[in-house]
Amino acid sequence: xxxxxxxxxxxxxxxxxxxxxxxxxxxxxxxxxxxxxxxxxxxxxxxxxxxxxxxxxxxxxxxxxxxxxxxxxxxxxxxxxxxxxxxxxxxxxxxxxxxxxxxxxxxxxxxxxxxxxxxxxxxxxxxxxxxxxxxxxxxxxxxxxxxxxxxxxxxxxxxxxxxxxxxxxxxxxxxxxxxxxxxxxxxxxxxxxxxxxxxxxxxxxxxxxxxxxxxxxxxxxxxxxxxxxxxxxxxxxxxxxxxxxxxxxxxxxxxxxxxxxxxxxxxxxxxxxxxxxxxxxxxxxxxxxxxxxxxxxxxxxxxxx
Amino acid sequence: xxxxxxxxxxxxxxxxxxxxxxxxxxxxxxxxxxxxxxxxxxxxxxxxxxxxxxxxxxxxxxxxxxxxxxxxxxxxxxxxxxxxxxxxxxxxxxxxxxxxxxxxxxxxxxxxxxxxxxxxxxxxxxxxxxxxxxxxxxxxxxxxxxxxxxxxxxxxxxxxxxxxxxxxxxxxxxxxxxxxxxxxxxxxxxxxxxxxxxxxxxxxxxxxxxxxxxxxxxxxxxxxxxxxxxxxxxxxxxxxxxxxxxxxxxxxxxxxxxxxxxxxxxxxxxxxxxxxxxxxxxxxxxxxxxxxxxxxxxxxxxxxxxxxxxxxxxxxxxxxxxxxxxxxxxxxxxxxxxxxxxxxxxxxxxxxxxxxxxxxxxxxxxxxxxxx
Amino acid sequence: xxxxxxxxxxxxxxxxxxxxxxxxxxxxxxxxxxxxxxxxxxxxxxxxxxxxxxxxxxxxxxxxxxxxxxxxxxxxxxxxxxxxxxxxxxxxxxxxxxxxxxxxxxxxxxxxxxxxxxxxxxxxxxxxxxxxxxxxxxxxxxxxxxxxxxxxxxxxxxxxxxxxxxxxxxxxxxxxxxxxxxxxxxxxxxxxxxxxxxxxxxxxxxxxxxxxxxxxxxxxxxxxxxxxxxxxxxxxxxxxxxxxxxxxxxxxxxxxxxxxxxxxxxxxxxxxxxxxxxxxxxxxxxxxxxxxxxxxxxxxxxxxxxxxxxxxx
Numbered sequence: 008x009x010x011x012x013x014x015x016x017x018x019x020x021x022x023x024x025x026x027x028x029x030x031x032x033x034x035x036x037x038x039x040x041x042x043x044x045x046x047x048x049x050x051x052x053x054x055x056x057x058x059x060x061x062x063x064x065x066x067x068x069x070x071x072x073x074x075x076x077x078x079x080x081x082x083x084x085x086x087x088x089x090x091x092x093x094x095x096x097x098x099x100x101x102x103x104x105x106x107x108x109x110x111x112x113x114x115x116x117x118x119x120x121x122x123x124x125x126x127x128x129x130x131x132x133x134x135x136x137x138x139x140x141x142x143x144x145x146x147x148x149x150x151x152x153x154x155x156x157x158x159x160x161x162x163x164x165x166x167x168x169x170x171x172x173x174x175x176x177x178x179x180x181x182x183x184x185x186x187x188x189x190x191x192x193x194x195x196x197x198x199x200x201x202x203x204x205x206x207x208x209x210x211x212x213x214x215x216x217x218x219x220x221x222x223x224x225x226x227x228x229x230x231x232x233x234x235x236x237x238x239x240x241x242x243x244x245x246x247x248x249x250x251x252x253x254x255x256x257x258x259x260x261x262x263x264x265x266x267x268x269x270x271x272x273x274x275x276x277x278x279x280x281x282x283x284x285x286x287x288x289x290x291x292x293x294x295x296x297x298x299x300x301x302x303x304x305x306x307x308x309x310x311x312x
Numbered sequence: 313x314x315x316x317x318x319x320x321x322x323x324x325x326x327x328x329x330x331x332x333x334x335x336x337x338x339x340x341x342x343x344x345x346x347x348x349x350x351x352x353x354x355x356x357x358x359x360x361x362x363x364x365x366x367x368x369x370x371x372x373x374x375x376x377x378x379x380x381x382x383x384x385x386x387x388x389x390x391x392x393x394x395x396x397x398x399x400x401x402x403x404x405x406x407x408x409x410x411x412x413x414x415x416x417x418x419x420x421x422x423x424x425x426x427x428x429x430x431x432x433x434x435x436x437x438x439x440x441x442x443x444x445x446x447x448x449x450x451x452x453x454x455x456x457x458x459x460x461x462x463x464x465x466x467x468x469x470x471x472x473x474x475x476x477x478x479x480x481x482x483x484x485x486x487x488x489x490x491x492x493x494x495x496x497x498x499x500x501x502x503x504x505x506x507x508x509x510x511x512x513x514x515x516x517x518x519x520x521x522x523x524x525x526x527x528x529x530x531x532x533x534x535x536x537x538x539x540x541x542x543x544x545x546x547x548x549x550x551x552x553x554x555x556x557x558x559x560x561x562x563x564x565x566x567x568x569x570x571x572x573x574x575x576x577x578x579x580x581x582x583x584x585x586x587x588x589x590x591x592x593x594x595x596x597x598x599x600x601x602x603x604x605x606x607x608x609x610x611x612x613x614x615x616x617x618x619x620x621x622x623x624x625x626x627x628x629x630x631x632x633x634x635x636x637x638x639x640x641x642x643x644x645x646x647x648x649x650x651x652x653x654x655x656x657x658x659x660x661x662x663x664x665x666x667x668x669x670x671x672x673x674x675x676x677x678x679x680x681x682x683x684x
Numbered sequence: 685x686x687x688x689x690x691x692x693x694x695x696x697x698x699x700x701x702x703x704x705x706x707x708x709x710x711x712x713x714x715x716x717x718x719x720x721x722x723x724x725x726x727x728x729x730x731x732x733x734x735x736x737x738x739x740x741x742x743x744x745x746x747x748x749x750x751x752x753x754x755x756x757x758x759x760x761x762x763x764x765x766x767x768x769x770x771x772x773x774x775x776x777x778x779x780x781x782x783x784x785x786x787x788x789x790x791x792x793x794x795x796x797x798x799x800x801x802x803x804x805x806x807x808x809x810x811x812x813x814x815x816x817x818x819x820x821x822x823x824x825x826x827x828x829x830x831x832x833x834x835x836x837x838x839x840x841x842x843x844x845x846x847x848x849x850x851x852x853x854x855x856x857x858x859x860x861x862x863x864x865x866x867x868x869x870x871x872x873x874x875x876x877x878x879x880x881x882x883x884x885x886x887x888x889x890x891x892x893x894x895x896x897x898x899x900x901x902x903x904x905x906x907x908x909x910x911x912x913x914x915x916x917x918x919x920x921x922x923x924x925x926x927x928x929x930x931x932x933x934x935x936x937x938x939x940x941x942x943x944x945x946x947x948x949x950x951x952x953x954x955x956x957x958x959x960x961x962x963x964x965x966x967x968x969x970x971x972x973x974x975x976x977x978x979x980x981x982x983x984x985x986x987x988x989x990x991x992x993x994x995x996x997x
Contacts, residue, residue: 046798046799047796047798047799049793049796049798050798050800052789052790052793053793053794053800053804054804056790056793056804056807056808057803057804057807057808060807060808060810060811060865060868061807061810062833063822063823063826063833063865064810064814064822066825066826066833067821067822067825070825078831079830079831080831081830081831081836082836083831083832083833083836085833125717125718125721126718128714128715128717128718129714129715129717129718129719131714132710132711132712132713132714132715133715136707136710136711136714137707137711138707138708138709138710138711138712139708139711140712141711141715144715144719147727148718148719148722151722151726151727151730153979153982154726154730154975155922155926155971155974155975155978156926157926157928157946157947157950157951157971157974157975158729158730158733158971158972158974158975159725159726159729159730159733160954160971161733161736161743161954161964161967161968161971162728162729162730162732162733162736162968163725163729164743164954164955165732165743166724166725166728166729168743181725182725183725184721185717185718185721185722187722187726190718201396201398203394203395203396203398204398204400204401206363206365206385206392206394206398207392207394207398207400207459208400208411208415209364209365209384209385209386210363210364210365210385210386210388210390210391210392211386211391211411211412211415211459211463212386212387212412212415212416212463213386213411213415214386215710215714217415221411222400225402226401226402240812240813243815244814244815244816246815246816246817246929246933247928247929247951250932251951251955261815262815262817262818265815265817265818265821266817266933269817269821276825276831279821279825280821280825283818283821283822286815286817286818287813287814287815287818290813290814290815291810291813291814293813294809294810294812294813295806295810298806298809301809301812301813302809302873302877305812305870305873305874306873306874306876306877
């Protein structure tokens with residue numbers, strides 16, 4: 008389920024994160040450390056919080072490496088001793104995880120690529136070209152950010168059904184080809200680029216399209232990366248829409264697959280957790296690798312997949 | 313033959329704000345024309361209309377015999393250098409120089425040859441692999457010019473290209489620009505608000521104010537014979553001293569100053585005196601002149617500037633739109649700037665007697681501002 | 685000057701040529717693909733949704749008789765809808781303040797220049813990347829009544845054991861704990877971005893003026909966090925009211941209907957056999973009511989917030 012951003016606050020935050028990528032501390036003054044501790048007292052708050060945040064994930068990981076008997080033990084076994092790595096291939100082969108990963112990858116890549124393209128084109132139009140009806144069109148687009156998913160889900164289902172896309176990956180791709188948030192993010196970013204660069208390019212003989220692809224987009228890589236990772240996150244983790252449109256197990260996404268896997272392996276906790284770890288792994292890796300873009304993307308829109 | 317002709321060109325921005333008002337002007341083939349004026353006078357807008365970056369509200373611009381109003385910028389074959397250079401930050405110097413040629417699908421070897429000879433001309437050979445962020449101000453300036461000139465445009469436009477450089481570099485680049493123009497002979501329009509650039513660079517200068525053409529002519533002519541009070545106050549640094557005065561029966565009066573001048577109709581006039589038009593003389597000098605109360609003395613090495621006041625009323629001519637004139641209008645003394653020989657050093661707070669050569673005094677009609 | 689404004693005049697052929705070469709066409713060509721897609725999948729559905737809400741509609745049958753506002757009047761006397769509303773209010777009132785207050789303090793801590801800060805940030809942010817279903821699988825295990833680590837840890841300090849998702853009174857608080865875990869990183873990032881937007885000069889000026897650390901925080905930093913707080917309150921409320929994934933996956937609205945929430949009910953009405961796939965029109969009406977409620981909540985929050993919050997620019 009996706010919550011859409013408030014536009015005004017987004018602008019402020021976009022500006023704030025453009026200046027800094029949440030690197031060092033600002034807004035606080037350095038002060039000498041308290042004398043009564045050999046380390047900063049902030050650790051007393053942060054260390055327990057970090058543990059609480061990480062323990063569920065780590066315990067899932069541990070459970071995924073235990074034998075079934077070990078999982079059914081109280082008090083819980085926090086360190087299984089010998090690791091049952093075979094849980095992973097067993098979980099992988101007991102349900103079509105491979106197909107689900109491929110499906111989700113196809114959908115996610117298609118949606119991310121098409122969003123980068125369509126949002127760039129539209130954002131350039133809105134940011135830089137003066138044309139009749141622009142502000143009205145832009146206003147209507149932004150207004151759709153206010154619409155909650157459940158209001159449009161039934162009619163959108165009917166539209167997709169009319170297109171004979173139910174139970175196909177197309178049902179997951181086509182309605183998400185262009186996202187208003189992406190248009191908004193890129194429009195705001197393009198407006199911050201010096202317009203002289205584009206004017207210079209146009210005088211140098213570049214068409215509008217060529218200005219966009221040769222000047223604007225190469226200078227917008229941080230914004231494009233931000234949009235890409237956030238769109239990736241939404242699409243990969245989306246649940247309600249696939250739930251409504253996909254019934255055939257062969258067309259499942261990872262999320263639907265994980266749900267069905269959980270239903271069929273309620274008592275095989277170790278396999279279930281192995282499947283869970285596998286389902287999370289791609290996003291976790293991407294998140295750690297591209298953390299700054301996630302942070303910027305979330306700070307910009309504050310959405311969660 | 314590439315001349316640029318403005319025919320009754322007007323630009324109205326939404327507001328409505330008239331940025332350029334009925335501008336008619338011809339720039340000859342190979343000429344170096346300076347568009348000069350205070351900020352907001354419409355000079356940049358005029359230039360941007362030639363480039364195609366602003367639509368022309370009415371009138372037309374003709375380049376090489378062809379009306380270009382509706383031609384998109386990419387097809388005009390006009391090059392432009394921006395105030396902040398607008399170098400593409402993600403491309404190397406080499407790529408920047410070649411960008412326009414690549415847009416035109418120039419064959420590779422021709423492109424390389426042209427980029428190479430341009431880099432030689434501007435002394436950029438060592439910098440070809442660098443990006444704009446790694447260049448100094450002067451180097452960026454050179455790349456910006458090279459990028460514009462490499463495709464041998466019909467018209468070369470420059471929008472305050474030297475204003476981001478420090479003073480020393482500006483002098484150097486000014487000379488280089490002039491040499492470059494002499495060598496390439498491209499029709500050039502150059503926008504500036506800088507006095508020295510206006511006086512030294514161009515074949516002719518066009519002075520603009522509030523969107524209107526005030527005067528067009530060779531720099532020295534404009535300096536010697538300003539067409540109106542605006543041009544008089546704008547061209548020249550320090551600017552001409554402008555006082556309120558009156559004419560009656562062939563006698564001109566402004567404060568202490570009194571001298572005869574033929575064929576001047578009776579009425580209010582503005583009296584203009586260049587800072588160098590005042591000669592220090594003894595107290596008993598009989599000629600027309602002023603008593604100047606010396607306020608501030610600025611020794612500049614090759615000359616001395618004296619800022620003082622005289623018993624007269626300031627004409628209150630506004631040059632820069634934001635310039636405050638209230639003080640001068642309220643006071644019964646007018647500011648007066650005097651340029652003296654370097655060895656002169658009047659004491660601050662003293663009084664000087666200065667003589668004015670009547671022939672060098674400029675007279676303007678007080679109502680219309682036009683020269684008499 | 686003013687006389688010039690009326691000058692431009694165009695002949696008809698000139699106008700046509702201008703339209704073709706002008707920016708108007710180019711602009712529309714650039715935005716058209718995206719505008720078309722958004723119109724088809726957002727603007728058109730919202731209109732159709734309203735029409736559906738006045739029909740007796742099923743997703744299976746093409747016949748949809750018009751019944752006016754009957755669907756809307758049915759809501760008032762629907763005990764399931766009322767229970768969903770009560771549950772939703774309960775969840776929202778717990779989730780919004782808890783998540784935001786924790787996030788505020790956490791963000792301040794995460795804004796310190798201390799060792800391990802990158803690790804701490806990663807630990808807090810990482811749930812952002814975990815899907816709701818994966819979170820659900822994880823917390824069903826953490827909160828397992830027999831073998832779960834939560835009961836074990838709380839038992840160590842003499843609490844529990846708890847039934848968590850299986851207990852009628854505990855299910856909703858368990859959902860709150862789980863979703864707070866999932867949202868903390870998101871909220872903290874927003875707050876952290878706002879903290880970093882606090883201008884250095886303001887803080888420095890205050891400290892030069894002799895203000896203590898607490899005074900600076902209270903009088904400089906905290907007021908500047910107003911917009912972020914307002915944003916988070918509005919946002920968290922919107923998403924709390926739209927709670928679905930976790931309820932659908934973990935509790936199925938139970939036990940005893942104690943976690944049944946509006947979107948879950950809408951889903952069941954429209955897309956499941958519980959109501960014979962026949963209640964899409966009624967579901968659309970409920971969705972519209974929910975939309976209006978969200979809209980009103982948002983406007984009220986912004987209206988209240990703007991009386992308290994100062995925007996710096």
